[in-house]
Amino acid sequence: MQSIYRKLKGYNPPSNFQPFKVEIKLGSPLLLANPYIHGDSVLMALLMRKLLRDEYYNLPAKNPLPVHNILKLPLKQTKGVYHSSVSQFDTDVVKTESVYKRFDEEHLDHVKSKIKRIRLGQGFFKNYMMKFPVIPTRTVTFYYNGNIKECSSILEDLTALGKKTDIGYGIVRKISIEETEEDYSFVKDGKCMRPFPAKDFKDLYGIPSVAQRLAWKAPYWDKKNITMCAAPGSIFYSHF
Amino acid sequence: MMPDEWRELFELWAELPEYAARIKEAENNIKQILMAEWPVVLYSGGKDSLVLLHMVMRQNNQIPVYYSDSGYDYESQQIKMPKAMTDDIVKIGREAGAKILYSCGHKTPNSKRFFGNLFRVMKKHNCTVELLGIRGQESTRRTRRVKGPLIQMDGSRRVAFPLRDLDWRDIWAYLITNNIRYLSYYDKYAAVEGGYDKVRLTSRFSQGMVHKGGYYIDCVMMPEYRNEKPSDW
Numbered sequence: 001m002q003s004i005y006r007k008l009k010g011y012n013p014p015s016n017f018q019p020f021k022v023e024i025k026l027g028s029p030l031l032l033a034n035p036y037i038h039g040d041s042v043l044m045a046l047l048m049r050k051l052l053r054d055e056y057y058n059l060p061a062k063n064p065l066p067v068h069n070i071l072k073l074p075l076k077q078t079k080g081v082y083h084s085s086v087s088q089f090d091t092d093v094v095k096t097e098s099v100y101k102r103f104d105e106e107h108l109d110h111v112k113s114k115i116k117r118i119r120l121g122q123g124f125f126k127n128y129m130m131k132f133p134v135i136p137t138r139t140v141t142f143y144y145n146g147n148i149k150e151c152s153s154i155l156e157d158l159t160a161l162g163k164k165t166d167i168g169y170g171i172v173r174k175i176s177i178e179e180t181e182e183d184y185s186f187v188k189d190g191k192c193m194r195p196f197p198a199k200d201f202k203d204l205y206g207i208p209s210v211a212q213r214l215a216w217k218a219p220y221w222d223k224k225n226i227t228m229c230a231a232p233g234s235i236f237y238s239h240f
Numbered sequence: 241m242m243p244d245e246w247r248e249l250f251e252l253w254a255e256l257p258e259y260a261a262r263i264k265e266a267e268n269n270i271k272q273i274l275m276a277e278w279p280v281v282l283y284s285g286g287k288d289s290l291v292l293l294h295m296v297m298r299q300n301n302q303i304p305v306y307y308s309d310s311g312y313d314y315e316s317q318q319i320k321m322p323k324a325m326t327d328d329i330v331k332i333g334r335e336a337g338a339k340i341l342y343s344c345g346h347k348t349p350n351s352k353r354f355f356g357n358l359f360r361v362m363k364k365h366n367c368t369v370e371l372l373g374i375r376g377q378e379s380t381r382r383t384r385r386v387k388g389p390l391i392q393m394d395g396s397r398r399v400a401f402p403l404r405d406l407d408w409r410d411i412w413a414y415l416i417t418n419n420i421r422y423l424s425y426y427d428k429y430a431a432v433e434g435g436y437d438k439v440r441l442t443s444r445f446s447q448g449m450v451h452k453g454g455y456y457i458d459c460v461m462m463p464e465y466r467n468e469k470p471s472d473w
Binding site: 032033034035094095096130131132133163210212213214223226231 | 433434454455457459461463464466467468469472
């Protein structure tokens, strides 16, 4: 655990930042368990994989590392929140798709094991069908404010987005990065672009039209990071 | 709002003589039960139990209705039925004619006390049988369950399934032709899941219902409720 901590803490990102946009062209539909993907979580996952290599796959899940405090991303921060938007899709359509998981019986002869019987009706190898929401988007756009060079080198490793990428969903075809004149990572055209604590940003942006209990820092799945946030897509009322 | 093509389908379905015969049979089932028993209607907020509730209330609106929602699961710290949905379910039940409606569950961690609360309600109103909106068409297991006499023994409980022979289209045709308001959830999810035949009202954000389009679809379709807590109510 100490070596993991040291590797993550040892990363020193450049500190010259500028706003930019990342457009990702997809080759297959996106399978998600959330209405959006957080831009900083994509960078954080890729960077951690780059820094930790094999150790990345053996991180504690029940008591996750406070990665937000240990690893510093090459992104600007305001009140502890990274300047990165959530994913913007080119469609509002949501469909469902069934994913089937079956035990691979064909290649059993290659397995050398003492186990004689495998239960397919229960336990780890259980066959199942699972429904997922599918977003048939062609492009996914993120807005960041950070170091373009460093971020583009991190994003080079991005091969797929979303869930079930191992069976072909969310395959990345092309990533294009371009500078933007303004920083759209927090607010664009008056609309909230990422979750951030509504109370802390009240003086900066005003009161959001929709406030929800959301995670505002990575890991976004950790319930400890949930607080009342301005919801992505909500409008701000500056004079309430 | 239901799309026009679906509405038209159900309106056309309601003109079929088979539909009228099945609805009449369901109403007769209720009539027979009411002649000999004093039932309690088990209402979940779903389309089937809503039709059952409406049919029963048309015959006698003094019959108690029992609704138990799963509310918040204190064990997994996950919302199972958002408060807004619960409120709407109760409101819809009242609009459908329920005069005596018991809503149990939500605020306290007593969602597991379904039968405890139900038996208390039954005792209070001297109810002798439970009416359930289960249909045989839903699954083979349910087909087996509803087979047999109208009033059946389920352990120590006496239960009846008056809608057992109805088709899913009968249910929707009944709701449309009688202008009964139903949960907007159905319209929202039917658009995503590809039809009104595929949508079912179950507890939300349930890991156990993942295979039926539970947890992940809810996370995308109703993210506002995902982290709801009793302290928000």
